[in-house]
Amino acid sequence: MTTTIIKNGTIVTADLTYKADVKVENGIITEIGPDLSGGDELDATDCYVMPGGIDPHVHLEMPFMGTYSTDDFESGTRAGLAGGTTMVIDFCLPSPGQSLLEAIQMWDNKSTRANCDYSFHMAITWWGEQVFNEMETVVKDKGINTFKHFLAYKGALMVNDDELYASFQRCAALGATPMVHAENGDVIAELSAKLLAEGNNGPEAHAYSRPSQVEGEATNRAIMIADMAGAPLYVVHTSCEESHEAIRRARQNGKRVWGEPLIQHLTLDESEYFNEDWDHAARRVMSPPFRNKQHQDSLWAGLQAGSLSVVATDHCAFTTEQKRFGVGDFTKIPNGTGGLEDRMPMLWTYGVSTGRLTMNEFVAVTSTNVAKIMNMYPKKGAVLVGSDADLVVWDPNKEKTITAGSQQSAIDYNVFEGKKVKGLPRFTLTRGQLAVNDGAVQTEEGHGKFVKRAPNAPVNAALSKWKELSAPSPVKRSGIPATGV
Ligand code: DUC
Ligand code: ZN
Ligand code: ZN
Numbered sequence: 001m002t003t004t005i006i007k008n009g010t011i012v013t014a015d016l017t018y019k020a021d022v023k024v025e026n027g028i029i030t031e032i033g034p035d036l037s038g039g040d041e042l043d044a045t046d047c048y049v050m051p052g053g054i055d056p057h058v059h060l061e062m063p064f065m066g067t068y069s070t071d072d073f074e075s076g077t078r079a080g081l082a083g084g085t086t087m088v089i090d091f092c093l094p095s096p097g098q099s100l101l102e103a104i105q106m107w108d109n110k111s112t113r114a115n116c117d118y119s120f121h122m123a124i125t126w127w128g129e130q131v132f133n134e135m136e137t138v139v140k141d142k143g144i145n146t147f148k149h150f151l152a153y154k155g156a157l158m159v160n161d162d163e164l165y166a167s168f169q170r171c172a173a174l175g176a177t178p179m180v181h182a183e184n185g186d187v188i189a190e191l192s193a194k195l196l197a198e199g200n201n202g203p204e205a206h207a208y209s210r211p212s213q214v215e216g217e218a219t220n221r222a223i224m225i226a227d228m229a230g231a232p233l234y235v236v237h238t239s240c241e242e243s244h245e246a247i248r249r250a251r252q253n254g255k256r257v258w259g260e261p262l263i264q265h266l267t268l269d270e271s272e273y274f275n276e277d278w279d280h281a282a283r284r285v286m287s288p289p290f291r292n293k294q295h296q297d298s299l300w301a302g303l304q305a306g307s308l309s310v311v312a313t314d315h316c317a318f319t320t321e322q323k324r325f326g327v328g329d330f331t332k333i334p335n336g337t338g339g340l341e342d343r344m345p346m347l348w349t350y351g352v353s354t355g356r357l358t359m360n361e362f363v364a365v366t367s368t369n370v371a372k373i374m375n376m377y378p379k380k381g382a383v384l385v386g387s388d389a390d391l392v393v394w395d396p397n398k399e400k401t402i403t404a405g406s407q408q409s410a411i412d413y414n415v416f417e418g419k420k421v422k423g424l425p426r427f428t429l430t431r432g433q434l435a436v437n438d439g440a441v442q443t444e445e446g447h448g449k450f451v452k453r454a455p456n457a458p459v460n461a462a463l464s465k466w467k468e469l470s471a472p473s474p475v476k477r478s479g480i481p482a483t484g485v
């Protein structure tokens with residue numbers, strides 16, 4: 001039995017800040033209190049002891065746009081741990097026509113290399129009786145209670161509204177939460193073709209092809225369809241005011257809708273695409289694209305007001321060589337950026353240190369809210385007796401300048417290159433095991449375990465106003481007009 005005592009730190013959770021030591025035995029928190037002893041000691045003087053970050057949105061070794069994202073479950077989770085993230089949720093992506101269960105088998109094989117715990121969302125990339133039937137096994141046997149739907153990527157991953165409605169209804173019946181990548185894929189396809197025809201083929205055209213309206217429209221549509229289906233809804237990578245506005249309105253109306261801005265959208269803006277260096281701009285091509293300052297202000301306001309719930313990364317890292325598949329045609333630039341290692345330090349620096357977020361709000365949006373929405377609280381996302389010891393001992397005075405040269409990610413650049421961050425892990429523990437030791441990364445490949453997530457409790461179901469209005473049976477009429485003459 002291994003015992004570790006985290007000594008002299010200040011515990012920061014989503015709702016409390018207090019001084020106490022933490023005892024960890026065999027990967028579980030077993031005691032919290034003053035002056036604990038009886039194990040290997042980790043000195044947390046002048047540090048905050050927080051639940052490790054949970055990134056609910058990553059794509060590791062994902063087959064996408066003719067290639068695979070370069071960070072896999074090994075380098076991706078190592079990058080996460082280095083930055084204080086102790087769990088990731090990846091998207092299991094069946095190719096159209098493929099069995100969901102077969103896709104899980106493929107993801108199980110890839111994820112054996114993970115350095116920290118992980119879970120999967122299931123993507124609904126096609127629709128049919130087989131998918132309808134397999135969804136039950138996915139929820140009940142495989143422990144996956146979230147289903148992602150792409151409203152973009154026409155001709156590849158996109159689902160149409162009839163499929164969306166059918167799948168959302170199925171989610172509601174199974175106690176699962178649907179998720180949506182909300183961008184109007186039909187409009188994007190039209191705009192992209194027009195831009196290319198006009199000779200607009202550089203990376204900046206990627207942003208022109210995906211204005212904020214395409215995201216606002218799709219978010220509104222998905223919220224309304226979820227309401228009709230009686231399902232809650234998680235909106236991934238909320239990047240603009242129109243989408244945030246739709247989420248805000250839904251929440252005010254009592255709907256269970258959550259929005260997830262990314263650290264990239266909070267801290268980087270559209271001017272990145274106007275850089276004269278093609279590589280610089282292409283490396284930042286992701287969907288949705290970076291936005292202007294007004295949209296960024298809206299996202300920060302949403303985190304402050306609680307209308308947006310989570311900060312994620314959509315970590316989907318491609319090398320410069322992969323990005324160059326799109327020279328001469330921006331639609332062929334693999335969409336995606338990195339961020340796993342930098343999410344926590346960047347949010348601390350730009351959110352907590354600036355006074356926009358309290359430390360407790362930081363913990364909520366990087367960990368606790370995720371654990372609650374994704375049904376794994378308080379096993380994850382908590383500093384409580386009985387919780388997994390996924391912890392970060394956070395040194396608010398530790399500084400660095402972000403640079404690709406010293407990152408864990410396997411790609412050759414970093415979208416945050418040159419940014420100075422203050423606030424970094426002194427120690428990161430994954431189920432009690434040290435992955436960052438006094439700043440040094442010492443991960444163990446294969447240490448990570450799959451985390452099963454149960455279906456939602458009935459109280460978590462969506463409240464549909466539409467259902468109350470719908471007629472339960474046909475109206476009885478006399479004097480029916482005769483047909484035919
Ligand atoms: N957006 C990206 O930028 N990459 C992966 C998938 C997505 O929706
Ligand atoms: Zn997406
Ligand atoms: Zn994504």
Ligand code: ZN
Nearest residue numbers: 433444446447
């Ligand atoms: Zn291990």
